[in-house]
Amino acid sequence: MKRFVDEDLTGAELRECDLSGARLVGVVMQGAVIDGLVTDLVVNGVEVMAYVEAELDRRHPVRRLIRSDDVADLRRASRELRTDWAATVARMRESPGIEHESVDDEWSAVQTLRHLVFVHDSWFRRCCLGSTDLFTPMGLGIESVLHREEQGLDPSADPTLDEVLAVRAAQAAELERWLDAVTSRELQEPAPVPADDRWPTYARGRSLRQCLGTVLREEFEHRRFCVRDLDLLAGPDRRLSS
Numbered sequence: 001m002k003r004f005v006d007e008d009l010t011g012a013e014l015r016e017c018d019l020s021g022a023r024l025v026g027v028v029m030q031g032a033v034i035d036g037l038v039t040d041l042v043v044n045g046v047e048v049m050a051y052v053e054a055e056l057d058r059r060h061p062v063r064r065l066i067r068s069d070d071v072a073d074l075r076r077a078s079r080e081l082r083t084d085w086a087a088t089v090a091r092m093r094e095s096p097g098i099e100h101e102s103v104d105d106e107w108s109a110v111q112t113l114r115h116l117v118f119v120h121d122s123w124f125r126r127c128c129l130g131s132t133d134l135f136t137p138m139g140l141g142i143e144s145v146l147h148r149e150e151q152g153l154d155p156s157a158d159p160t161l162d163e164v165l166a167v168r169a170a171q172a173a174e175l176e177r178w179l180d181a182v183t184s185r186e187l188q189e190p191a192p193v194p195a196d197d198r199w200p201t202y203a204r205g206r207s208l209r210q211c212l213g214t215v216l217r218e219e220f221e222h223r224r225f226c227v228r229d230l231d232l233l234a235g236p237d238r239r240l241s242s
Contacts, residue, residue: 016143060224066216069209071184074216078179081219082172088223089165091230099161103229107140112226113164114140118153119218120171127203127211128178130192136167145199175215187212 041049057063065077092099092109099109107115118139125131134152138159141148148155187209203211
């Protein structure tokens with residue numbers, strides 16, 4: 001266990017770190033930002049995540065639909081997410097080039113959309129449809145995805161916004177057709193994840209509902225990150241990174 005005592009961590013950035021079970025005692029934390037998978041967070045003796053989750057649900061009602069086991073709610077969630085992304089893309093088009101700009105070393109908007117291409121290929125086509133096809137070359141996987149080229153990804157890909165959107169449109173139509181046919185009962189069945197070593201192997205044993213939930217949550221969360229960065233890019237305090 002690492003222990004920090006009387007350390008000045010002002011302005012520190014912890015990225016992709018596992019802080020499960022961490023204890024911050026007697027600390028000064030002003031103007032701090034925490035963004036990630038956070039549960040059971042106790043601040044000064046108060047478990048605060050219930051308040052945080054309720055506020056996020058108030059701001060983004062689609063979150064409730066994403067958590068539902070009713071296929072009608074999930075269909076509605078998928079439609080709302082597509083509508084929200086369309087509005088975000090329209091905003092990008094008002095400032096040509098902004099889709100390639102990055103903030104604080106985060107993904108640009110185009111890179112975010114490329115990641116969602118990969119999410120669809122891996123968590124929907126592979127896990128929900130049982131596909132063994134290689135992933136779309138322009139897809140962008142996270143760092144923990146190994147052997148990317150062997151799985152079909154092209155690290156040198158540099159598609160335009162329109163090229164990515166064309167792939168996204170085809171994927172959205174594929175998901176919509178499947179959602180129109182699947183039933184709530186079928187969603188509880190085991191996902192037909194192929195027995196090979198492609199991403200995500202750890203999805204074996206999960207239900208179709210769980211895999212679909214990953215797709216929808218990724219669509220929601222990454223749009224939230226994208227909008228956050230577009231707001232920063234549009235503001236007076238532009239924090240760009242190459």
